[in-house]
Amino acid sequence: MRDLYQRQRRMRALRKAALQRRVIAVLDVGTSKIACLILRFDGPERFMGTDGVGSMAGQSAFRVIGAATTRARGMRHGEVVNMAEAERAIRTAIQSAQKMAETRVDHAITCFSGARPRSYGLEGSVELHGQQVGDMDIGRVLAACDEPDYGDGREVLHAQPVNFSIDHRSGLADPRGQAGTRLSTDLHVLTVEGQSIDNLLTCIERCDLELAGLASSSYVSAVSSLVEDEQELGAACIDMGGGSTGVSIFYRGHMIGADAVRLGGEHVTGDISMGLQVPWAQAERIKTKHGGTTATGMDDREMIEIGGDSGDWEKDRRRVSRAELIGIMRPRLEEILEEVRARLDAAGFEYMPSQQIVLTGGGSQIPGLEGLASRILGQQVRLGRPLRVAGLPQATTGPAFSSAVGLALFAAHPQDEWWDFDVPAESVPSRSLRRAVKWFKDNW
Amino acid sequence: MFAMKPPARRDPAPSRLGYRFHRLWLTPLFRIFLRVILPVFALFLISAAYVADDENWAAIEARYTAVVQSFQERPEFMVTGVDIRGADIALAAAINGLLPFEFPVTSFAIDLGGLKEEITALTAVKEARLRVQTGGTLRVDVTQRRPVAIWRHVDGLRLVDADGVLTGMVPNRTDRPDLPLIAGDGARESTVEAMALFAAAEPIMPRVRGLVRMGERRWDLVLDRGQRILLPEEGAVPALERVLALHEAQRMLDLDIVVVDMRSAARPTVRLSTFAEEHLRTVAERRQ
Structure with a gap:
């Protein structure tokens, strides 16, 4: 786990470096198409506070200056099956996006839909001794979560704290500054097969790009296609891609579950x-x-x-x-939606206060799909399109690009994850200090 | 029988080399290097190689001078004559002789500043102004020095202006009878005072021979019949006016007096001629 923590922290540092160079590429590697957006960050966000508009989750900070789509090759179920072909496809997308942007990019943030995501809800708690909660305490409580056995070769892709509670007050988004005796947290962890990640990363590194972030496509497409209320009240985003269909469940502004069906358009x-x-x-x-x-x-x-x-x-x-x-x-679409229904049931979606279903992704453009979906998944179904961001070409505003746009939002304003907090380094130094004291006692 | 293969779709993927080169081309530094630095360097190299050959260099030089000359010798820049104002014939001839070129000449070749200095260096010239007029004339406005006195020097007579500057020579005193005469060491340095004294001596001007500077500090007014009026260092003009007032009242200077000594204001003295002195003595003895 510590190894992964270091790796993710390195990616965050690279993302910071990329933001300083102001240009970053967003790469959505799908089964049927590969989309590449090049974002330019022009300093701090500019938004009119007088208009009652919030910071808009960082989306006013960047502008899309290059966009390209190419047919994906060497991919199946959102995973790389032919390295050379996949590399060529990525190269094509990046080169034409660079051509449009007239600049070169050195950092890329990528997402993928396959690799069998599985989500876990973890709990952890620490004693506060009546102190105020600080950054260190949050790192401590996150480190206190007990890991389940993910299985061999699986790696953590997301580890997002979704809830904090102090004593009996729950539902805190940011507990810093509050006092109590016991701080506990709920951590949502998404794991994927490590081998698939490694294959994808190798392909991207062969294109001379440095990876500045990695996300699950079902998460980022929900970020761009769910409106804020839906994220807050509870909704599921069904991203119908080419080779796999991603499912993600949002509640209180956080993703609390994600899954993928290995069936698609x-x-x-x-x-x-x-x-x-x-x-x-x-x-x-x-x-x-x-x-x-x-x-x-x-x-x-x-x-x-x-x-x-x-x-x-x-x-x-x-x-x-x-x-x-x-x-x-129709039978195939029904099969996909039944499969999604099974995943939603397994995640306990039926107990959510609001059960909004948002269909997005290229597959959601089949006419009449929302009618079919409402018969299988529930009454509240709508088609979702990605958020409009500055400079996005008209051709890339369709639902097929919701994960690319979501990834751009993720690049501008990533959610705090476990590796954004400093882990208390108490274990190693205190032990060595104790050993030093013991050595002194023994020898003097 | 024969499996018909579908025609291979054209793969738009760039080769890895092409991709790398495209990225390199999008690098700003590389682009500046290739588009600015390299051409400038190549141009510099080629021109340096061309100029390194002496023959080429000479050709360039010849072409350059030809272009400059053809521009400078355009009719609108040519000066065809000189127009000297405010100088008498002798001075005009002297100035004409100073001009170091022959007309017509281009105005680029005339060094007006140097010429002005040269003309001003002539003793007879007080001030000179030069300009090239439209129409191609070099206009020289000269203010000549006006001689106000003749200075008798060991080797002859010189003309002196109000500032004590020599403006010329005269062979004879009678050539310029209108000018008064000054003499003695340091006479030129106090021309101003001499002029004031001459102005004050206006009533007896027909009798005045000249002023002599004595010991480089005071003036003697010399009259005919060998009479001298010795004037003090300070207040020479009032002293002279005093003598003239006496002369006005008692016709003193008509008497047989050789020297009127005004050097001490408290004790003016006169010296009689030897004849007058003896005559005076006989008269005095006869009275006794």
């Missing part, structure tokens, strides 16, 4: 490809152009040229009705 495309006997690219085109979830009488009459390039005239001239296409897509 590419499985729908695969079903169409297999069901209609067409190439993959053609299936993707049919899905985005004619796809839907609910068949009506009109759809029986609407015939789609499905094409194909087999060279057989009869085969390439086939036509299917839109209802048939919907018949292929």
Whole structure:
């Protein structure tokens, strides 16, 4: 755990260095596309306090000066399966974003959706002896959380304190300065497979970039697509990506649970490809152009040229009705949403005071998906689009870019995590001090 | 039979080398180096190599001087004549002789400051102003020194202006009968006082021969018939006026007096001629 603490602290230091150089790249490595935004930070935030607008979570501090998207290669379920291909894809995205920004970037913050995230809620408490709570006490209480056994080869990606309580007063966001006898905390820890992280990091380092931060894509897409009320009252963000669907649950402004379903839009495309006997690219085109979830009488009459390039005239001239296409897509979408439902139930989402569901990600653009989702997940479903940030090109404002935009917000204003607090170094020095005293006693 | 391969899609991924070079190109320092420093250096190197050849250098020099000359010798810069004002014929000839060039000449070649100094250095010139007028004339305005007295020196007669500066020579006293005569060591240094004395001696001017500086400190007014009026160092003009007042009242200077000594204001003295003295003595003896 200490090893990981050092590594994350190093990344935070790199992020500070990048902010001093004012330019940082944000890299969303997905299964179907890789998006790269280049942010320029122009000093402190400028916002009009008179307008009743808050600091807007740091989003007024930066401006997007370069944006590029490229087809992802060598990725499956949000994980790298072909290092060389993935590296080439990342290189393409970064180069075209740099070209647009007309500047070079040396630091990147990245997010990914795969690697089987698993979240844990930890508790820890320390005695305060009636003292006021200081930074040191927070570090102490965070260090006092007892780690569960994550399993072999898993690493902590996020460790966010979500709640502090002093004695019997709970729900404190910032307990510093308050006095009490016992400080306890709830820590949300998200772990992922270490091997997948290492593969991704190797790909990025081969592009001569230094990694200044790492985040889970289900977390950052919720940051950009959930409004503040939803984060406060309780909501779940379903990020429907290409190879995996991320689920994150927010309550009282903090993420309290995250998970990922290893199914996504590419499985729908695969079903169409297999069901209609067409190439993959053609299936993707049919899905985005004619796809839907609910068949009506009109759809029986609407015939789609499905094409194909087999060279057989009869085969390439086939036509299917839109209802048939919907018949292929709907079971897969239902399966994905059922799977999400299972994850939400496992996380106890049904006990939340507000059960808002926000659908985002490229897969959420299928027409009628919110209707299907409301039948499976609950009544309050809406489609989420990412927050508008300064300088973002029109082409990248769609829901497919909610994790890229969320990552930009994360770069500007990361939430305090466990490694942002100094861990009390009492263990080692006090022991060595005691040994020194003992040596003196023995020898004099 | 034959598996038809779909045509390979063009991969837009840059090669690693291309990617690295693109990043290098976006580095500001490298860009400045390549776009500014390198061309400047190359240009410097090429021109240095060109100039290093003496033949090329000579050609450049010749071309440069030709361009400068063709510009300077444009008709609007040419000076065709000199116009000297305020100088008499002799001085004008002298100034003409001083001009170190022949007309027509370009105005860039005329050193007005140096020329002015040279002209002012002439003894007869008090002040000179030079300018190149439109139309191509060099205008010289001269203020000549006006001689106010003749100074008799060991080797001849000189003309002296009010400041005591020599302005010329005269061969004979009769050439300038209008000017009074001064003489003696240090006479030039106190020309101003001499002029004041001459002004005061206006009533007896026909009789005045000149002023003689005695011992570089005081003046003697010399009249005809060998008469002298010895004037004091301080207050020479009032002393002279006193003598003239006596002369006015008693025709004193018409008497047979050789010297009127006014050096001591408290005790003015006269000396009679030898003849007058003897005559006076006989008269005195006869009375007894």
